Amino acid sequence: MVKNELIRTYLNEITTGAEELGKTIILMEVCGSHTNVIMKYGIREILPENIRLISGPGCPVCVSAQHDIDCIIALAKQGIPIATYGDMVRVPGSSSSLEEVRADGGNIFEVYSTTEVLELKKDNPDIVFFGVGFETTSPMTAFLLKNNVCVYSVHKLIPPAIRILAQENINIDGFLNPGHVSTIIGMKPYKKIRIPQVITGFSPEKILQAISILIELIKHHSTTVINGYPEAVREEGNIFALDMIQRHFSIIDSEWRGLGVLPSSGLEVRNDTLNAKKVYKDIISKVTSAKKTKCRCGDVLKGMIEPTGCPLYKTSCTPQNPEGACMVSAEGSCAIYYRYGK
Amino acid sequence: MAIEHIGLAHGSGGKEMLDLISDYDLSYRGNWKNYDNDAATLDIGEGRLLVFTTDSFIVSPIFFPGGDIGHIAMCGTINDLAVIGADPLGISLALVIEEGFPTADLTKILASIKKISRTTKTPVVTGDTKVMEKGKLDKIVINTAGVGVVKKNEVLTKQIKPGDKIILSGGLGEHAVALLSKRFDYTTTIVSDSKPIVEEIKKVKKFIKVAKDPTRGGISASLHEIRQRYNVGMLLDEESIPVKPGVRKVTELLGINVYELACEGRFVCIAAKNLAHTVERILKKYNEAASIIGEITQGDTIIVQSVLGKRLLPIPTGRIVPRIC
Numbered sequence: 001m002v003k004n005e006l007i008r009t010y011l012n013e014i015t016t017g018a019e020e021l022g023k024t025i026i027l028m029e030v031c032g033s034h035t036n037v038i039m040k041y042g043i044r045e046i047l048p049e050n051i052r053l054i055s056g057p058g059c060p061v062c063v064s065a066q067h068d069i070d071c072i073i074a075l076a077k078q079g080i081p082i083a084t085y086g087d088m089v090r091v092p093g094s095s096s097s098l099e100e101v102r103a104d105g106g107n108i109f110e111v112y113s114t115t116e117v118l119e120l121k122k123d124n125p126d127i128v129f130f131g132v133g134f135e136t137t138s139p140m141t142a143f144l145l146k147n148n149v150c151v152y153s154v155h156k157l158i159p160p161a162i163r164i165l166a167q168e169n170i171n172i173d174g175f176l177n178p179g180h181v182s183t184i185i186g187m188k189p190y191k192k193i194r195i196p197q198v199i200t201g202f203s204p205e206k207i208l209q210a211i212s213i214l215i216e217l218i219k220h221h222s223t224t225v226i227n228g229y230p231e232a233v234r235e236e237g238n239i240f241a242l243d244m245i246q247r248h249f250s251i252i253d254s255e256w257r258g259l260g261v262l263p264s265s266g267l268e269v270r271n272d273t274l275n276a277k278k279v280y281k282d283i284i285s286k287v288t289s290a291k292k293t294k295c296r297c298g299d300v301l302k303g304m305i306e307p308t309g310c311p312l313y314k315t316s317c318t319p320q321n322p323e324g325a326c327m328v329s330a331e332g333s334c335a336i337y338y339r340y341g342k
Numbered sequence: 343m344a345i346e347h348i349g350l351a352h353g354s355g356g357k358e359m360l361d362l363i364s365d366y367d368l369s370y371r372g373n374w375k376n377y378d379n380d381a382a383t384l385d386i387g388e389g390r391l392l393v394f395t396t397d398s399f400i401v402s403p404i405f406f407p408g409g410d411i412g413h414i415a416m417c418g419t420i421n422d423l424a425v426i427g428a429d430p431l432g433i434s435l436a437l438v439i440e441e442g443f444p445t446a447d448l449t450k451i452l453a454s455i456k457k458i459s460r461t462t463k464t465p466v467v468t469g470d471t472k473v474m475e476k477g478k479l480d481k482i483v484i485n486t487a488g489v490g491v492v493k494k495n496e497v498l499t500k501q502i503k504p505g506d507k508i509i510l511s512g513g514l515g516e517h518a519v520a521l522l523s524k525r526f527d528y529t530t531t532i533v534s535d536s537k538p539i540v541e542e543i544k545k546v547k548k549f550i551k552v553a554k555d556p557t558r559g560g561i562s563a564s565l566h567e568i569r570q571r572y573n574v575g576m577l578l579d580e581e582s583i584p585v586k587p588g589v590r591k592v593t594e595l596l597g598i599n600v601y602e603l604a605c606e607g608r609f610v611c612i613a614a615k616n617l618a619h620t621v622e623r624i625l626k627k628y629n630e631a632a633s634i635i636g637e638i639t640q641g642d643t644i645i646v647q648s649v650l651g652k653r654l655l656p657i658p659t660g661r662i663v664p665r666i667c
Contacts, residue, residue, distance in 0.1 A: 004649045033597050033665055041650040060666055086663030103347035112525055112664055133666045202594060204650055319659050320351075320358060330597065331665055341654045 010208035011046070017215035018048035026052045026171050027214055028303050030162060031178035032059035032331025033202055039340040041204045051211065054303040055336075057161050057259060058178055060133040061087045061329035062301060065255040067289045068154045069093040072130050073101060074287045075152070075280055081107035083117045084130035085137075087329040092322060094290040114140040117149055126150070128276045134158050135184040138267055139241035142248040145274055152276035153269050156254055159189040160265035165302065166195045172303070174214040176200055176207065179229045184245075186237025190225040197225040199233055257325060258298025297324035300333050307334040308342055350661055354558060357659040376499060378571070380422040380554065381490075389494045393428040395419060396487035404447070404481055407520040408533030412451035414517075414606050415484040416458035417538050418557065424543045425553040425609055427498040428490030430462060435469040436485040441476040451482070462538045464488070498611075500551035502572050506638040507618035509550075511542060511609050512629035514561060515589040518603035522592065522664075532588045537607035542628045546611065546621045553611040559658045560602040564610055565644055566657045575641030578655065580648040584631035597665030602658045612638065 029035055035055045038044060044053050057063050070093040076082045082098065089098040089110055102108035109120055114129070121127050131141035131153045138155040145151055158181045165172060174196035182199045190197050196217035200210035210228045217224065227233055245267065254266020269275035277284055295317070296310040307313050307326065317323040319335050326332035351358040374394075376383045381395035399415040416433070423430045435455065439448070459466050512535060520534040543553060552572070556564040561583075569576055585593075585600055593600045613621045618634050625632035639645075644655040 007649055036597065040653065041648060042653050043650065046651060085666050086661065087666075099349060100347065103349070110663075112522075113527075115527070116525075137666050320361075330660075330663060339656045341656065 006205040007208060010205060010212045013212040014051065014208065014215060015048055017212060017219065018051050021050065021215060021219055024050040024052060025173040025215070025218055026054055027174050027176060027211065028054050028056045028165065028172050029176040029207075030056040030058040030158065031176070031181070032062070032329065032333070032336070033180070034058070034176055034178065034200070034207065035333055035336050036331065037202055037204060037207055039336050039342075042340075043204060043207060047211070051215070053211075054172075054306075055300070055333040056165065056175075056303055057256065057301040058134075058158070059301075059326065059329050059331040059333070060137070060156070061091060062297060062325040062332045063156060063161075063256045063258070064088075064091070064132055064154045064325065065257055066094065066291075067255065067287070068152075069097075070289045071277075071284045071287050072128075072152055073098060074283055075128060075276065076101045076106045076108060078280075078283055079107070080280070081109065081120070081124040081127040082130055083109040083111050083120055083127055085112075085132060086110045087331075088130060088132055090322065090328045091325050092328075094288075114144050117144055118147055121149060128152055131155050134178070134181050135245070136180045138249065139184065139238075139244045142244040145248040145269060145271065146244070148274065150274050150276050150279060151269050153249070153267055154254075155249065155267035156256065157251070157265050157267065159185070159193065160262050161256065161259065162190070162197070163193050164259060164262055166193055168302075173218050174198070176210050176214070177225070179206075179232060182227075182229065182233040182237070184238045184241050186233065187225055187227055187235050188237075193225075194223040196223055198228045199225070200228040201232065256301075258301035295324040297326045297334075300326050307337040310334070314338065351659070354658070354661050357657055376426070379426065379499065381426045381428070381488075383426065383492070383497065385494075386491075391428075391492050391494055391497060393423055393426050393490040393492055394487070395422040396485065397422065398483060398485040400480070400483055401521070402480070403521070403524045405450070406524050406534055407530075408517075409520075409536040409606070410451055410454050411482060411484055412454035413458060414536050415486050416455050416462075416464070417536050417606055419486040419488040420458070420462055420464055420538050420540060421555045421607070421609070423488050423490040424538070424540045425498060425555050426490075426492060427496045427543070427547055427553075428492040429544075430464040430488055430490045430540065432465050432467040433459070433486050433488045435466050437469070437471045438479060438483040438485075439471065439473050440479040440481050441473055443481060448482075451484075458538060462540050496547060498547070498550060498553045502551050502568075502574060502612045502638055504574065504638050504640050505615050506551065506612050507615055507634050508565070508576060508578070508636045508638065509611050509613060509618060509621050509625065509632065510561070510584065510635045511539065511611070511625050511632050512607070513584040513586045513589065513631040514556075514605060514608070515585060515593060515600040515603040517606045519589045519592045522596070530588055530592065532586065532592075535605050535607040539607060539609050542625060543609065545624050546613075549617040549621050549624075550611040550613045553609050555605070555609045557604045557606065560600070560604055561610060562599070562601045562655055562658050565655070568610075568612070569642070569644060573642070575639040576636055576644040577639050578636035578644065578646045580646050582633050583635045584633050586631075598663075599658075601655065610635075
């Protein structure tokens with residue numbers, strides 16, 4: 001239940017804090033699920049004018065590179081069974097999507113949880129899991145690797161993205177750090193990034209609390225990270241999950257849609273015999289990707305424009321016929337804006 | 343827009359399905375009315391209407407806490423008759439079964455069907471059984487069609503107007519969360535809400551104008567359908583929409599919208615302002631969570647009033663997929 005009293009308290013704190021600041025500040029919510037709560041409750045609209053919220057790259061489906069999507073589609077077209085999470089099936093590649101390959105008879109399976117992949121493997125021994133997501137889903141993919149399932153990994157790490165955005169988009173004054181990712185990685189990886197950050201949860205009162213704390217930090221020129229979600233996030237994170245990631249993945253430079261190649265920001269399968277990119281290198285080496293010219297998903301992901309600033313938004317790009325990844329995923333900024341009638 | 347293939351979203355009961363069926367107008371309707379409703383009606387004289395509806399059922403898993411596919415196949419069709427205001431007369435049952443399906447499971451499914459048939463006094467009067475080659479079908483598909491009769495003055499398609507109240511017969515999301523609990527293998531005390539609503543509707547029938555069971559697309563799709571049919575707006579009070587804490591936790595964890603989740607034993611209805619509390623009181627005897635959740639307004643949108651202000655309730659589109667972030 002939404003807690004009215006808390007909400008009033010935080011809103012008051014925010015209003016007072018904003019007045020004392022006396023300048024406009026920009027805060028970025030990194031996580032797509034945060035964007036959803038913010039849009040659902042119209043939090044942008046109720047904030048004082050000088051507190052601006054912008055959405056970041058925290059939608060795993062959206063940041064997956066075009067080339068990786070094209071590669072997995074190429075594997076599927078060769079008849080290799082592919083399992084992945086729902087939204088990934090609809091993301092358009094250069095010329096097709098997994099959904100279209102499935103309609104043409106391809107073996108594409110949507111799963112809610114990786115344990116379903118183990119079941120599927122019984123009838124499809126050469127199944128490839130298209131592993132997507134941040135530190136939240138990578139431990140589950142590690143569990144599949146432990147059980148000898150072949151994986152095409154596009155797993156990515158959140159802290160390197162925050163670091164780059166803090167450096168490049170110099171307008172950002174502070175970050176709302178993702179709650180679920182932080183349950184896995186804890187607080188340590190954020191501490192090296194010198195900018196105000198608050199880890200927070202997914203209720204409107206949690207988001208408002210985090211904004212209120214960020215204003216305080218900015219006011220006092222403090223570049224620290226605060227755990228605003230202690231009921232779920234521990235200082236050290238989830239040691240077991242981190243160990244699973246470490247055992248089965250190595251950290252590599254990785255391409256993000258919109259952000260380019262970020263150093264040490266991706267997870268690659270350690271065991272070559274379970275790495276689909278190595279196992280099927282003959283197919284993958286022939287894949288070429290066409291660049292989409294008008295789609296501005298990249299700028300949306302960096303917080304440079306709002307979805308409404310893209311010429312395709314709501315014209316040729318809709319949730320029914322998405323052109324860019326940000327319109328596909330329920331966690332994508334464009335789909336969320338569309339949903340809540342912007 | 344021309345589409346090349348049918349996608350799963352076309353079967354999710356949202357915008358895609360409406361677009362698809364409006365593309366294929368079958369046009370010849372004879373004397374049937376209400377063909378855009380849950381059930382179509384035919385005037386059979388003596389102040390009575392024949393009511394006819396059909397539905398196909400696919401569900402994974404086929405057994406879940408609080409029910410099974412047979413249970414919802416009966417309830418779904420009987421409830422579609424009930425929300426028009428009709429007493430069910432009889433039902434047809436068509437089974438399409440995958441080769442190799444365990445007979446023990448079929449026995450359980452048929453036992454559920456028999457039970458609902460008895461408790462609602464709806465005889466299963468005709469049927470069909472087909473078996474498809476292994477791998478050509480996922481376990482079992484059930485189709486049921488039902489007929490009923492209703493007195494003309496009791497048809498629940500009465501005109502509604504601003505000021506009328508919207509009443510929900512019980513908590514949202516319980517069926518969907520029960521299904522998800524099986525799929526994710528977590529423990530919950532939530533069981534499916536699947537049940538026939540014939541009795542409840544009968545008791546409130548004379549006090550209400552319109553009713554609808556929020557199956558696919560949930561309460562969002564149902565309310566938008568009513569809104570479009572009657573050209574009205576709606577204002578919902580978020581605090582009064584009943585959702586069990588166990589349901590809320592799961593939907594928040596998975597990032598899915600409880601207003602879009604299917605119920606199998608609930609209905610929303612519209613009543614005049616002065617009768618709304620009577621309806622609420624009667625429905626509370628069946629489910630204490632039953633509540634007045636909002637009112638009909640002028641305009642063409644559905645607005646949800648929460649403590650943070652007002653927002654639009656969107657029409658469901660696409661498929662419901664748990665978040666991965």
